Amino acid sequence: MSIAKVKLVDLTSNLNNLDRILLTFIDLKGFHPVLASEIVEKVHGLTSFVTENPCEPLLASLAEIENKFKISLPNIEQRDENYQFDDIHDYLNEFKEHLESESNHVKELRNHIQKYMDAMIQVENIMNLEIPLDDLFACDYINIRFGRLPNSNVEKLRFFQNKPFIFKSFNHDNNNSWCVYITTDEFKREVDNIFSSLFFERIYIPDFVHGTPKDAVESLNQEILNTNKMIENEEIRINAFINDSKAKLAAIKGELLFLNRVYDAKQYVVGLGTKFSISGFAEEKDVKIFKEAFEEFDDVEIEVNDAYSDRRIKPPTKLKNGWFSKPFSMFVEMYGLPSYGEIDPTPFVALSYALLFGIMFGDFGQGLVLILLGYLLYHYKKMRLGAIGMRIGISSALFGLLYGSFFGNEEILEHFYIHTLGLAGRPISVMDSEFTMTLLIAAIGLGALLIVISMILNIITLIRKKHYAELIASHNGLAGLILYGYILVGAALELGLGYTVFNIWTILLFAGLPLILIFFKEPLERMFNKDRMFPNGFGGFFVEGFFELFEIILSYITNSMSFLRVGGFILSHAGMMLVVMSLMSMVGNAGWIVLILGNIFVMGLEGMIVGIQVLRLEFYEMFSRYYDGNGIAFNALNQ
Numbered sequence: 001m002s003i004a005k006v007k008l009v010d011l012t013s014n015l016n017n018l019d020r021i022l023l024t025f026i027d028l029k030g031f032h033p034v035l036a037s038e039i040v041e042k043v044h045g046l047t048s049f050v051t052e053n054p055c056e057p058l059l060a061s062l063a064e065i066e067n068k069f070k071i072s073l074p075n076i077e078q079r080d081e082n083y084q085f086d087d088i089h090d091y092l093n094e095f096k097e098h099l100e101s102e103s104n105h106v107k108e109l110r111n112h113i114q115k116y117m118d119a120m121i122q123v124e125n126i127m128n129l130e131i132p133l134d135d136l137f138a139c140d141y142i143n144i145r146f147g148r149l150p151n152s153n154v155e156k157l158r159f160f161q162n163k164p165f166i167f168k169s170f171n172h173d174n175n176n177s178w179c180v181y182i183t184t185d186e187f188k189r190e191v192d193n194i195f196s197s198l199f200f201e202r203i204y205i206p207d208f209v210h211g212t213p214k215d216a217v218e219s220l221n222q223e224i225l226n227t228n229k230m231i232e233n234e235e236i237r238i239n240a241f242i243n244d245s246k247a248k249l250a251a252i253k254g255e256l257l258f259l260n261r262v263y264d265a266k267q268y269v270v271g272l273g274t275k276f277s278i279s280g281f282a283e284e285k286d287v288k289i290f291k292e293a294f295e296e297f298d299d300v301e302i303e304v305n306d307a308y309s310d311r312r313i314k315p316p317t318k319l320k321n322g323w324f325s326k327p328f329s330m331f332v333e334m335y336g337l338p339s340y341g342e343i344d345p346t347p348f349v350a351l352s353y354a355l356l357f358g359i360m361f362g363d364f365g366q367g368l369v370l371i372l373l374g375y376l377l378y379h380y381k382k383m384r385l386g387a388i389g390m391r392i393g394i395s396s397a398l399f400g401l402l403y404g405s406f407f408g409n410e411e412i413l414e415h416f417y418i419h420t421l422g423l424a425g426r427p428i429s430v431m432d433s434e435f436t437m438t439l440l441i442a443a444i445g446l447g448a449l450l451i452v453i454s455m456i457l458n459i460i461t462l463i464r465k466k467h468y469a470e471l472i473a474s475h476n477g478l479a480g481l482i483l484y485g486y487i488l489v490g491a492a493l494e495l496g497l498g499y500t501v502f503n504i505w506t507i508l509l510f511a512g513l514p515l516i517l518i519f520f521k522e523p524l525e526r527m528f529n530k531d532r533m534f535p536n537g538f539g540g541f542f543v544e545g546f547f548e549l550f551e552i553i554l555s556y557i558t559n560s561m562s563f564l565r566v567g568g569f570i571l572s573h574a575g576m577m578l579v580v581m582s583l584m585s586m587v588g589n590a591g592w593i594v595l596i597l598g599n600i601f602v603m604g605l606e607g608m609i610v611g612i613q614v615l616r617l618e619f620y621e622m623f624s625r626y627y628d629g630n631g632i633a634f635n636a637l638n639q
Contacts, residue, residue, distance in 0.1 A: 003344045004318040004634070006032075006281040008310055009290055010303045015276055017297060018049075018269065019262075023079075024293055025278065026261045029638045031290060032316050033268040033280035040270060042312045047271035054085050055260035061092050062253055069099055071242060071249070077261075078254030088252055095245060102238050109231045113224050119206045120220045123213045128170040129180070132212050133205060143188045145195070147202040148176040156198060165191045176201075265637075281307065281316055281634070307340060315340035318634035325350035327387035335619060336629020343461050345627050349618055350391070352450055356614045358395025359446075360569035362430075363577070365407035366603055367397025392611075402427045407599050408577030430574040440567040447563025448488050450622055455481045458626030469528045473521035475552045476625045479514040484556055486510035519549050559621050566617075569610055576602050 009031070013021055036048040066073060136144050154177050157167055165183040172178065181200075183191040209216045270277050282290050287304055294300045307315035317337045319329050321344070328350040338344055358367075374389025404426025406412045417423040429435055455476050462471040471477045486506070493499045517524075523533035523541070534541050580598030584591040623629075 002320060003338065003340060003342070004283050004320045006283055006307050006315055006318070006340070006634070007287050008279065008305045008307055008313065008315070009282050009287060010277055010279050010305070011294065012272070012275055012277045012301045012303070013297065014299055015271075015274055017299065018276055021278075021294070021297065021300065022262050022265050022269075026265050026637065028290065028293060028636075030286040030636050031280050031282050032634050032636055033265075033278060034313050036268055036270045039279065039312060049266040049269040049271060049276070051263075051266065053260065053263040055256045055263055058085070058088055058092065059253075059256050059260060061096070062249070062256065065092065065096055065099075065249075069103075069242065071246070073246070073250050073253045075257065076250075076254050077258040078251055079258055088256070091248070091252070095249070098241070099238065102234060102241070106231055106234050106238070109227050109234070113227050113231075115206070116220045116224050116227075119209055120217055120224075123205065123209060123216045123220070127213045127217070129168075129213050132210075133216065134210055137205075142182050142184055144180060144182050145192070145200075145202055146180050146205055147195075147200050148178050149195070149198060149200045151175060151177055153198040154179075160194055163187070163191060163194060165194075279310070279313065283318070314632060316634040317631035319344055319346055321346045321350075324391060327384045327391065328353060330384045330388065331615060331618065332629075333633075335623055335627070337631035337633055338627065338629065339631040341464055342628075342631070343457055343464075343626070345457070345623070348453065348457065348622075352622070353388075353614055353618060354392050354395040356446075356566060356617060357392040357610060358397075358399040360566055360610045360614065361392075361396050361573055361607060362399030362403045362570070363405045363407065363573070364397050364400030364413070365405075366599065366607075367393045367395070367400050369393070369599075369603065370396055370607070403430050403574070404428070405430075405574070405577065407595065408581050408602075430570055431578065436571070439570060440564060443563050443565075443567035443570075444560055445492075446566065447617075447621070448484075448560050450563075450617075451559060451625065452481065452485060452488070454622040454625040455484070461626060469521065469525040473517040473524050475518050475521075475555075479517040479521075480552075482510055483514035483518075486514075487556075515549065515553075518552060519545050562617065562621055565613055569606075569613065573602070573606055573610075576606060 011021075011025075036046075036050065040046045040048045062073075065071060151172060151174075154169065164187045165181050167179060167181045169177045169179040181191065181195060209220070211219065268278050268280070270279070291302055294302065317340050319332070319337070321329060325347045329346045331349055331353070332338075332344075332346050361367075370393030371390050372393075374386045374391075374393055377383045377386025377389065379386075400406065401413070404410050404413050404417065410426065414425060417426055430439070458474075458476045459471060459478060459481065462468075462474070462477060473479050475483075486501075490501045490506075493501055522545075526533050526535070577598075580595065580602065583598065584594045587594055
């Protein structure tokens with residue numbers, strides 16, 4: 001349960017071996033490479049091998065072909081040392097142009113069908129007309145308008161009986177009348193305006209429609225049938241062409257996927273004249289595997305050093321935790337990974353989170369349900385939150401046994417306590433009014449203990465970092481621990497045993513001295529760094545430091561009191577379940593429905609709120625005291 005120990009590994013060889021070594025390098029597992037830019041920018045004379053990747057546009061073109069033409073190709077890498085990017089580019093372009101040409105032809109045929117179908121709809125509405133359409137449109141002195149007129153406006157035409165036009169309705173539906181009107185060239189504009197005012201919608205009969213409407217429909221149907229056959233033949237040819245090309249396209253894709261990784265790997269290569277180097281980190285147990293991977297190369301040098309041997313490179317962090325604490329790394333990652341060499345907070349988070357959640361959400365039955373739900377989510381959905389649910393469910397069930405609560409029922413476990421364990425009843429009666437003050441004091445005491453542990457973890461971290469000024473004078477260091485511990489111990493002895501430790505000498509030693517150290521923390525840091533203690537004068541420092549010290553003292557109080565919510569949620573949970581049980585007794589035979597729905601409501605609402613509140617305590621009351629979260633993740637080439 002710690003941060004994995006890693007080694008800095010440097011590989012150096014001649015440039016003429018670069019491609020061959022990269023072919024081996026990209027298959028390494030458990031190796032975290034360092035970007036060349038992190039080294040090149042800090043050292044004059046080094047070069048980077050980052051260039052435009054020729055595989056990316058080709059892969060993009062291939063993906064476009066797959067999406068556009070609905071081709072499914074496997075994502076399996078293939079190695080072919082005889083690759084030619086120009087040949088691949090030409091083949092993909094030819095393939096795409098051929099398919100686009102065929103597809104455009106099919107599209108034109110479909111448009112042709114649509115055009116004829118639209119014409120058929122228009123002609124079908126004038127089927128009662130027995131005059132050939134060609135004869136009508138060949139007239140020189142009259143104008144013919146086919147279209148549709150709203151049924152409500154047909155009657156209004158009687159107001160224009162004296163106007164020079166002929167109107168004929170062929171068909172009608174619920175809304176419109178399909179019709180034609182005829183007028184002369186002389187009155188064309190006037191008549192068009194009349195019908196326009198009545199919302200006449202003109203329909204144009206295409207030029208390719210000939211004969212009577214009945215003959216035209218038969219001709220259009222035949223044309224549509226013939227065109228559909230042409231489309232069917234075209235699609236058969238397209239599918240045959242795609243199937244014949246699939247094997248080669250799959251080989252090209254596999255080759256490009258492999259080469260893409262090779263070119264991406266060049267971002268880790270640093271040029272050193274006629275040589276190159278690749279740097280990265282590997283766990284101690286994987287260093288031997290790294291060396292064995294390059295044993296066949298005669299002119300490869302591999303140097304292994306401590307993680308901090310090169311100050312230009314920040315070592316990555318890889319968390320290693322046991323069964324119980326591993327899922328809680330999700331919360332740690334949300335805040336930020338610890339830097340290499342720092343303390344891994346995951347075990348502490350796991351224990352404290354499960355403990356606080358169980359205390360605040362203690363119910364034996366609901367805890368078992370959480371375990372089951374967590375197992376199902378983790379087993380079938382691989383959700384880390386499900387694994388966390390299993391663990392906090394265990395804690396909830398255990399504290400539910402202490403509270404004597406089983407889905408809100410506080411009587412069902414009485415037999416177990418009395419006859420099996422030999423107790424007088426349940427160990428803790430949450431709703432007992434005499435227990436309320438004890439509960440709230442215990443909540444503050446538990447919070448104070450967690451804060452003290454957080455300070456101790458911070459002290460260990462500062463020792464590892466060798467930040468001695470902050471170690472001594474920080475409000476989360478030795479000075480803060482002594483001050484806070486003195487107040488806690490004094491309050492506990494005063495309230496518990498009636499013994500007082502608060503006198504002038506202990507106050508000066510355990511409160512006054514730590515406060516002075518905290519007040520002068522920044523000047524002490526500057527002194528350790530051999531800088532001026534008061535660069536802006538003592539007066540300005542004193543005013544700023546006074547208010548900062550006041551804020552620090554206030555934070556001790558507010559952070560401790562923040563844990564009152566633990567006791568508050570214990571009472572809240574018990575109160576909500578008491579309401580559920582009361583409603584259950586009121587509804588008689590339907591009580592089991594109230595019990596089920598009430599438990600679902602409480603678990604969904606309060607379970608979520610408690611989970612968020614515990615996470616808040618972790619982040620704001622504990623993490624802020626000992627944890628920065630400025631580490632970088634260990635990202636191996638092949639996870």
